[in-house]
Amino acid sequence: xxRVRIGQGYDVHKIAEGLPMWLCGVQVPSDRGFVAHxxxxxxxxxxxxAILGALSLxxxxxxxxxxxxxFKGIDSKLLLARVLDLAREQGYHVGNLDITIALQxxxxxxxxxxxxxxxxxxxxxxxxxxxxxxxxxxxLGFVGRGEGCEVWAVVLMEQ
Ligand code: MG
Numbered sequence: 001x002x003r004v005r006i007g008q009g010y011d012v013h014k015i016a017e018g019l020p021m022w023l024c025g026v027q028v029p030s031d032r033g034f035v036a037h038x039x040x041x042x043x044x045x046x047x048x049x050a051i052l053g054a055l056s057l058x059x060x061x062x063x064x065x066x067x068x069x070x071f072k073g074i075d076s077k078l079l080l081a082r083v084l085d086l087a088r089e090q091g092y093h094v095g096n097l098d099i100t101i102a103l104q105x106x107x108x109x110x111x112x113x114x115x116x117x118x119x120x121x122x123x124x125x126x127x128x129x130x131x132x133x134x135x136x137x138x139x140l141g142f143v144g145r146g147e148g149c150e151v152w153a154v155v156l157m158e159q
Pocket of ligand 1: 011012013041042045
């Protein structure tokens, strides 16, 4: 086996009414969604940062500035594909990944399998190497008040 590198990513997006809610490439039915320059897929953003972090390639803001019109409203799946290209240039692919989403509502359980399937396809690793978990914060803090969504991602990159 070649070298392995671990990376972690973290992101938060604010919640507002009337916006789409994208998580892990899947649209979650909700009358509220994420405020963002892109499509607001906070989970994919955290995953991108984990991959970039594993390879010491900076962060998502460096590669895709939120001041750039090129990335306005962009599908975050495209950002992830670009990050995976950067990893591939360094000879790395995703070994496995693990994502934790903290969101008060709606319940994400019915959507988790679709999220895993979506990420598995983009990242190009088997379904059993793609973990997506969801939790509430027991109504505590900004997540608990429904003001935002917080996501942590950990990834192992293999050469
Ligand atoms: Mg973000």
